[in-house]
Amino acid sequence: MAYYALVPAAGSGSRMHALSGRALPKQYLPLAGQPLIRHALEALCATPAIVEVFVVLAPDDALWPAAAMADLGPKLRVLRCGGDTRAQSVANGLRAMAHELGGEAEIGDDWILVHDAARPCLTVAMVENLIAEVGEDDAGGLLAVPVADTLKRADESGRVHQTVPREGLWQAQTPQMFRHRLLLDALDFAPQVTDEASAIETLGLLPHLVPADASNLKVTYPLDLQLAEWILQSRKAERKQ
Numbered sequence: 488m489a490y491y492a493l494v495p496a497a498g499s500g501s502r503m504h505a506l507s508g509r510a511l512p513k514q515y516l517p518l519a520g521q522p523l524i525r526h527a528l529e530a531l532c533a534t535p536a537i538v539e540v541f542v543v544l545a546p547d548d549a550l551w552p553a554a555a556m557a558d559l560g561p562k563l564r565v566l567r568c569g570g571d572t573r574a575q576s577v578a579n580g581l582r583a584m585a586h587e588l589g590g591e592a593e594i595g596d597d598w599i600l601v602h603d604a605a606r607p608c609l610t611v612a613m614v615e616n617l618i619a620e621v622g623e624d625d626a627g628g629l630l631a632v633p634v635a636d637t638l639k640r641a642d643e644s645g646r647v648h649q650t651v652p653r654e655g656l657w658q659a660q661t662p663q664m665f666r667h668r669l670l671l672d673a674l675d676f677a678p679q680v681t682d683e684a685s686a687i688e689t690l691g692l693l694p695h696l697v698p699a700d701a702s703n704l705k706v707t708y709p710l711d712l713q714l715a716e717w718i719l720q721s722r723k724a725e726r727k728q
């Protein structure tokens with residue numbers, strides 16, 4: 488049974504642009520001395536269990552920094568088949584990687600770890616923990632953190648309509664790992680989802696929630712970029728001690 492990573496990176500970073508005024512797609516913004524996307528790709532390529540790492544770019548992406556990625560080695564493969572939504576980019580990527588690897592019959596039962604290009608603080612230990620916790624359970628699983636804040640549902644005027652008990656609520660992160668054939672079927676069945684687990688849930692399966700930590704944040708707004716920079720630099724300083 489093989490493990491592959493699939494990294495959707497065909498977004499434009501519109502929420503980041505709206506606040507920062509920077510036009511560069513966020514996956515290419517500079518972060519701790521590297522293009523943002525390189526950090527996650529480095530962790531995935533450095534995970535011994537993962538045999539190949541497929542990155543899904545927009546078909547017209549002219550900014551992919553191939554030279555800066557060269558030293559990540561032969562595991563890294565580029566697919567230029569991004570779609571209009573994240574789910575579409577993932578589904579297109581699943582089809583393209585199957586095509587490259589000899590078809591669905593070859594890889595249908597293999598595991599795919601889908602990871603946002605925009606989560607740069609992923610570590611090899613987080614990936615290995617996910618793989619170990621999910622094991623061979625066909626329902627798959629995802630990294631997630633229990634919700635810490637009290638949650639409020641708003642009414643139309645922006646006032647509190649209701650307090651939502653946080654017991655049992657988790658924030659979904661990535662990687663999310665599922666078998667190739669099952670994930671593709673699920674995304675065809677439920678193409679409007681915002682993460683892979685939701686698609687799997689529509690098939691009636693119950694993915695594992697694997698506790699992670701908040702350092703695996705998604706860079707959405709300018710402040711997230713500063714937090715990610717701080718996390719990566721602190722880890723670097725700890726390694727030097």
Ligand code: CTP
Binds near residue numbers: 501503514574577705
């Ligand atoms: N993504 C993708 N294809 C899309 C949209 C998003 O591959 N059509 C990818 C992004 O590149 C990112 C991940 O999905 O790595 C998570 O998406 P998000 O954080 O929403 O990134 P963007 O869509 O780029 O940002 P925004 O929603 O602010 O425009």
Ligand code: MG
Binds near residue numbers: 498573
């Ligand atoms: Mg988006």
